Amino acid sequence: MVENRPWADLVSHLILLVGVVIVVFPVYVAFVASTSDMATIANGQLSLVPGPNFLHNYAQVLFHGTESSTKQPMIVPLMNSLVMALGIAIGKIFISLLSAFAIIYFRFPFRLTAFWVIFITLMLPVEVRIYPTYKIVSDLHMLDSYAGLIIPLIASATATLLFRQFFMTVPDELLEASKIDGAGPLKFFKDTLLPLSVTPIAAMFVIQFIYGWNQYLWPILITTRDNMQTIVIGIQKILLVTDALTEWQAAMATTILAMLPPVIIVVAMQRLFVRGLVETEK
Amino acid sequence: MAEVHLDRVGKVYADDVRAVRDISFAVPDRGFCVLVGPSGCGKSTLLRMIAGLETISEGEVKIGGRVVNRVEPMDRDIAMVFQNYALYPHMSVYDNMAYGLRNRKTPDEEIKQRIAEAARLLQLEPFLSRKPRALSGGQRQRVAMGRAIVRQPQVFLFDEPLSNLDAKLRGQMRVEIKALQRRLGVTSIYVTHDQLEAMTLADMLVVMNVGKVEQIGDPLHLYEAPATLFVAQFIGAPPMNIIELAPGAMPSGIGGLEALPMPPAGAHLGIRAEHLALATNGGVPPGGIRLDLAVDAVEAVGAETYVHGRLSGSGRAITCREPGKVMIPAGTTRAFTAVRRDLHLFDLKTGQRLPLA
Numbered sequence: 347m348v349e350n351r352p353w354a355d356l357v358s359h360l361i362l363l364v365g366v367v368i369v370v371f372p373v374y375v376a377f378v379a380s381t382s383d384m385a386t387i388a389n390g391q392l393s394l395v396p397g398p399n400f401l402h403n404y405a406q407v408l409f410h411g412t413e414s415s416t417k418q419p420m421i422v423p424l425m426n427s428l429v430m431a432l433g434i435a436i437g438k439i440f441i442s443l444l445s446a447f448a449i450i451y452f453r454f455p456f457r458l459t460a461f462w463v464i465f466i467t468l469m470l471p472v473e474v475r476i477y478p479t480y481k482i483v484s485d486l487h488m489l490d491s492y493a494g495l496i497i498p499l500i501a502s503a504t505a506t507l508l509f510r511q512f513f514m515t516v517p518d519e520l521l522e523a524s525k526i527d528g529a530g531p532l533k534f535f536k537d538t539l540l541p542l543s544v545t546p547i548a549a550m551f552v553i554q555f556i557y558g559w560n561q562y563l564w565p566i567l568i569t570t571r572d573n574m575q576t577i578v579i580g581i582q583k584i585l586l587v588t589d590a591l592t593e594w595q596a597a598m599a600t601t602i603l604a605m606l607p608p609v610i611i612v613v614a615m616q617r618l619f620v621r622g623l624v625e626t627e628k
Numbered sequence: 629m630a631e632v633h634l635d636r637v638g639k640v641y642a643d644d645v646r647a648v649r650d651i652s653f654a655v656p657d658r659g660f661c662v663l664v665g666p667s668g669c670g671k672s673t674l675l676r677m678i679a680g681l682e683t684i685s686e687g688e689v690k691i692g693g694r695v696v697n698r699v700e701p702m703d704r705d706i707a708m709v710f711q712n713y714a715l716y717p718h719m720s721v722y723d724n725m726a727y728g729l730r731n732r733k734t735p736d737e738e739i740k741q742r743i744a745e746a747a748r749l750l751q752l753e754p755f756l757s758r759k760p761r762a763l764s765g766g767q768r769q770r771v772a773m774g775r776a777i778v779r780q781p782q783v784f785l786f787d788e789p790l791s792n793l794d795a796k797l798r799g800q801m802r803v804e805i806k807a808l809q810r811r812l813g814v815t816s817i818y819v820t821h822d823q824l825e826a827m828t829l830a831d832m833l834v835v836m837n838v839g840k841v842e843q844i845g846d847p848l849h850l851y852e853a854p855a856t857l858f859v860a861q862f863i864g865a866p867p868m869n870i871i872e873l874a875p876g877a878m879p880s881g882i883g884g885l886e887a888l889p890m891p892p893a894g895a896h897l898g899i900r901a902e903h904l905a906l907a908t909n910g911g912v913p914p915g916g917i918r919l920d921l922a923v924d925a926v927e928a929v930g931a932e933t934y935v936h937g938r939l940s941g942s943g944r945a946i947t948c949r950e951p952g953k954v955m956i957p958a959g960t961t962r963a964f965t966a967v968r969r970d971l972h973l974f975d976l977k978t979g980q981r982l983p984l985a
Contacts, residue, residue, distance in 0.1 A: 517712065517714065519710045519711070519712055519714035520714055522679075522701075522708070522710070522714065523708070523710060523714040523715075523716070523775075525680075525681065525700075525701045525702065526679065526681075526701045526702060526706065526707065526708050526728070527702065527727050527728035527731055527775075528702035528731035528732055529702075529727075529731055537727070538718075541718040542717065542718060
C-alpha cells in the first residue's frame, strides 16, 4: 500500500500491537518467573520486573536440576531433544529427497504404487500406529536409544510430497542439458537438483526440526531411563512433586530454555524459509 | 568428417502412436540443415532422437559414420541449444559453459582457454561471472550457444532456439547463428516452425508434416517448385494462393483454365502472391491465367502493396503482392494475371505436384 492514511495506519498498528502483546505477555511472565525465587511465586507476589535470580536459577536447572522433583541437570534432556530433532529433520530430508528424486526421474515398475504407498503414510502418524511401532522398536532393542527416538518418526510423506512437487517444476530441459553435458543421474542430483532445492530444504528443515523438538507422546513411551528423556518430558517431570512446593522458577527457566532452539532456528532461517514456501529459484 | 545420416528412422511411442515414420536423409559435413513444419509434425522428436534424448524405435542414425542408436547423449559428440536455453540457474555463466567440459575431465587450462575464446566470439566477456538470472533473453541465448561451442562437438543441434526472443532480436540472432556456423564449420541441424527462419538459415531444408518428410532440398528450390500442396502453403509468406479446380465445379472468375493440362480428377491451382500482376488490358496472357478479384482491402507497406480480394463468383480469398504503391478502392473489381511458369498444379487428392509444361 502506498496510500498515506494516518488513521488507518494508527489503527492497524494498534491491532498489531495488541496481537503482539497477547502473544508475548505470557512468555514474558514465564521469563520473569524464571528469574524470581520460589517464595515470591508461591506467595503470588510476582512483579512485572525480572527478579534477581536469573543466573542462579538457570545455572541451577541446567547443571544441577530441581531440589525436590527430578534432581537432574536439564542439560541432558536438552541435548537429547537436540539430537532427536536434528536426527528427524536431517533424516527426513535425506530420505525424502532421494525418494522424490526416484519417483520423478526414474521409470521403474510400480512407481505409482510406491508413490501412493508413501502418500498413504500421511494418514498414519505415530499416534495411529503406536502399538505396532512400539512392538517393532522394542523387538529391535531400540528402546531407550536415539535410534528408537528418531527412526520411527523419520518415515513420513510430507517432505516427500513437497520435494516431489518442487522437482516437477524443474524444467525437463535441465535434465536433458545435463545428460548432454555428460552428467549421470547422481551427478545431476548433486550438481543441479540439490543446489536448486536449497530453499525447500531449508523450509523443510525448520518445519521438521520443530516437529521433532515438540514430540511428547513417542519419547514418553519408549524412554524409561532419565538420561534418554527429552526436554518436553523434563518440564513435565519438574512439575510432579509430592509433599513439596512446585519449583515454578525452575520449571519456567526450563521452559524458556526449551523454547530457545526452535526460535533460533526460525530466526536464522527465516528468509530461506519464507522463500522456500512461496517461490522457487529458477 | 561429421556427416549426419538418417536411415529409415521412425519413432513409435508405447501407446502405438507414431510420431515419426520412415525418415531418411543425410546432412553433409559443415552443412546447415533446417527441419521445419507445423507443431506436432515430429521435427523436435526427430532432433531429440539424433541427440539421444529419445530412443530410436526404427532405423539407424549415424554421426560421422558411426551408428549412434545405442550411444549415450554425452558420447555422441553433439551439443544442443534448447528452446528455453536450459542454463543451470545456480551456476555462473562461466560454470555453465565449463560444466560439460569438467565432466569430461578436460584440463582446467584448456577449459579456461576455450571459454575465453567462445566468450570473445559471442561478446560474453563482461558477463562470465554473472548468474543467468541477471542476463537478458538474447544474452542467455548466447550463453546457451557458448555452452555448445566450447564443447567443440561434431554436430550442433538447435531446438527452436529463437522462439523465446522478440521479433527484432530474433532477426539479429538469426544472422549471428548463420555467421557463427559458417565460421566454425560445424554440421548443424536446426528445428523451427518459422518458415522465414528456415528459409534464411538452411543450406538444406527438410519440410515435415504429420511425422513424414514432405520435401527435402535447397530452400529456394522448395520455394519455386514445391513438391506437394503442403510445402506450397507452408513455405512463403503470405502463403501461396490455392484455388480448387474440381471437375464439374470450376470456379468462375478465372480465365485461361482451358489452356492448362488439367487431369480428369481435378487439381489445385497454386499462384504466389507476387506473381499476380494487376492487368493492364483485358486479355489473358498466353498459357497463363487471369483472375477477376473483388478487392476487399489494400495494405500499402511502402515498398510493396498487398491486395486482398475474393474471386468474383466463388468468393475464394486471394492475396496479391504488387511492387510499389497501388491504389485500388475497396469494393471494386480488378483483373490480375499470372504467366504460365509461375503457376503450380497439385493433384486434388494426393496433393502431389503435377507437371505443367
